Amino acid sequence: MDPTRPFAGVPSPEGTPAVPDPGPLLRSASRGDQAAFAQLYDLTAARVHGLALRVVRDPAQAEEVTQEAFLEIWRTASRFDPDRGSPLAWMLTITHRKAVDRVRSAEAATRRDVTYHQQNQPVEHDSTAEAAHASLEARRVRGALGTLTPVQREALELAYFGGYTHTQVASMLDLPVGTAKTRIRDGLIRLRDTMGVGQ
Incomplete structure (x- = not known):
């Protein structure tokens, strides 16, 4: 599996059984083992995508966040410290951070649009103070x-x-x-x- 290709058709997390320990696969992936990374993806994609979808609330955006999260997991697998938590928690933390970044980016774009419209309208003192x-x-x-x-x-x-x-x-x-x-x-x-x- 090429870790740089898009992750299309991510399965839904509904009804997914508990994920077995992905630690051994993560350790192998950290040494550049692409086959192990492919198995890690297959094992955890539903959970990762489910979290991304829950945060961004848009299927297309969630797939992009899932791709970004797995790319970072591939690049930073060697930094995982088992003393600080489980492999899955570490992966989900990366996913959550990527998803929140995506939401904040969208909110910033919305704020820019709102600011543009506000700057082209008279602004009352009260709304400025608020x-x-x-x-x-x-x-x-x-x-x-x-x-x-x-x-x-x-x-x-x-x-x-x-x-x-x-x-x-x-x-x-x-x-x-x-x-x-x-x-x-x-x-x-x-x-x-x-x-x-x-x-």
Whole structure:
């Protein structure tokens, strides 16, 4: 399998059984084994595409995100550290990051269009103040997210950007449900304290 070719016809994750441990295939792929990478793709494509589709909510965009994620997995397989999580969680984290980047890119394009139209219309003082407040609030949220630990941020992103339940987050990160809930709760507490909510 050529790891640079488009990944068309990605299967749907519905009804897909639990994915066996992709670790050995990932390790072989990290040494340039294209056959192992092809097997890794076949083993995990449904889960990767399912996550991409859940985030971007557009089948064509989800296939592109899936392709981008597998290309990065191929290029960076040697960087996978089993001490920091399961192979599947690492792959899904890459996928989630690519999907969120795609959503942000689309939102940025939409904002550019909106800005263009707003600049060609009279803008009232109140709407200017509201836009400034929203921009400051977004900056505060981004700053607060930066204070989270990597495991807290990963769990929060899956739960709130990805829209997954605690049980699904636990499954994707290969964690007990209680541990996933704790990471999400602790992350939310840190966000609240950093942003001064309720103070």
